[in-house]
Amino acid sequence: MSTGHVLLGLLSRGQQHGYDLKAGHDALFPSARPMAYGQVYAALTRLRDRGLIEEAAVERAGGPERTTYRLTPAGRDELEVWMSAAEHPPSEVNNPLATKLNVALVAGGPDEGALFLRRQRSAHTARMRDHTQTKRAADATLTQVLAADYALSHLDADVRWIDDALARLGEITREVTP
Template sequence: MSVPYTLLGLIEETARHGYDLKQSYDRRFGDAKPIRFSQIYRALAQLVRDGQAEIVGVEPGAGPDRKRYAITREGVADLDRWLAEPEDPQPQLQNVLFTKVVLALISGRSAEEFLDAQRERHMSRMRELTKIRREATETHTELLADYQLFHIEADLRWIDHAAVRLASLAAEVRQ
């Protein structure tokens, strides 16, 4: 999962302090991929440096000042590109797919379009692997292709399942 893009999606929803971002992240994605405060602040510094986020307020706190972060136009454009871009099929991709679906729903973008594009990317990779498997002359090549095909099949089942449940997921994540 890409932490910077996840944070961009969360600050696009509303400007937030690092602490608020951590709470929102944990509530939505923490079960799948825990994150430390240091990762959040390191990613925020990188996003500000790269012009994708900006500090829109500073408030005194008990410790260091609390900075409120918001997404910039450049950040929105980059997030749009990332959310629209299907991922190459690979093991452990589910966390990224889930994150993209949730962030698309939070932002009002089309999660269905993303899932359709992702399905097509998976089907294309499946065709490539099937050809490799058919032409394989060694068992290890066949088994590796089988392994990847089985993961892609599982992802495709999840994509179809998620597509059916988008309305109920949208209601949950927009709370």
């Protein structure tokens, strides 16, 4: 996800200043890490420099200046191109669990590898319970439910990988240890 494209999307709803854009991001993506103000303003500067947004107004109401931004026609075009493009799955996958397992096997042997996998499985299932609780909450929004479903799917895939790695620990150990 590109921060700039998210901001373009938020600006497609109308003129806004950085504070509103940050609040809009955090409300629209409740399960994502909140966007930092520095991230917002750095992205706005890049978008402005590329001609995708422009300053609509600068206000001063008893505090620092507040600049309101609006989407330019080039910004709307860029947003449409981005939205129409499929997100291609990466050809290489960074699997921190496999990395840590291999290091545990090399440094501590199969018992250490098995211990890591069991601890990781426990951490994953605890997080799955949290997401399940979130999606079942009476006041959960559809956005929150879908975000929890996404996280649960990924966590479930990891748990299946962990179970497979545990079942094949002997083979993995022979492969990664001298």
